[in-house]
Amino acid sequence: MRSTTRTLALGCAALLTLATAGCGEDAPTTSASGSTTSSTSAGGAHGGQRMSSVALGSASRAGLRVEVAAMRDAVTFTVAEGGRMRKHPPAPGDNAHVMVLVSDAESRDRLPDAAVTAQITGPGGAPVHNGPLYPMVGMGVGLHYGDNMRLARSGRYRASIVVGPPQVGRHPELADRYTKPVRLDVPFAWTAR
Ligand SMILES: [Cu+2]
Structure with a gap:
């Protein structure tokens, strides 16, 4: 009984610590990334504020x-990752956060818990990204799979996305839908600045 109580208390403390750490780190992180790269609407953003995104x-x-x-x-x-929340700061040179929104084609309901990989090439076939995307949520963009990338050139x-x-x-009614990996190709234009 006592050990159960202690375990519960510890669990709550750990959760609280995680939550507090998350809240505390969000604000400076967001404003830092907004101020280190070219000025966008994110400049001076606080944790929880929406960042604008471009549909590609x-x-x-x-x-x-x-x-x-x-x-x-x-x-x-x-x-x-491994029962903890791990921070992924941008790599040097990353100038974009690329997001893939996955949904049912008919209902447009977003789909969670899929393994999503993306191979992205730039002008002249230059490799940009090749590998898995991370599932995450963001304020105003909802569930998506994404990562930071360097889209250097216009x-x-x-x-090429595999879901x-x-x-x-x-x-x-959905038991037989999206039961196999699906590859979808999305060409897009990018204007660097
Ligand atoms: Cu994201």
Whole structure:
């Protein structure tokens, strides 16, 4: 009994610590990233404030829809890894936070718990990103899969996105939908600044 109480108390303390750390770190992180890169609407932003994003393109296939969007600044995001929240600050040179919104093509309901990878190439086929995207939420953009990237040059880019079957329970009408990995190609134009 006593040990149970202690465990519970510890668990709460750990949760509180995590929550507090998250709140405390958000504000300086956001304003720091806003002030280190080119000035955007994020300049002077506080934790919780929305950052504007640019819609780049979309594609639908096999019952899935992906929309590619980007914030014109990298962000420090946190992801759950090994039972902890780990911070991912931008790498040097990252100038965008690329987001892939995955939804049901018919209902447009966002789909969680999918393995989403993206191969993104820039002008002339220059490699930009090749690998998994992190699932996350943001104020005003909702559930998405994304990462910080360096979209250095203006021109034509191409995102080849593979969405694995969402590992989420289904009502019967969706039982047979998106049960296999789907590849969707989204070409987009980017104007660097
Ligand atoms: Cu994100």
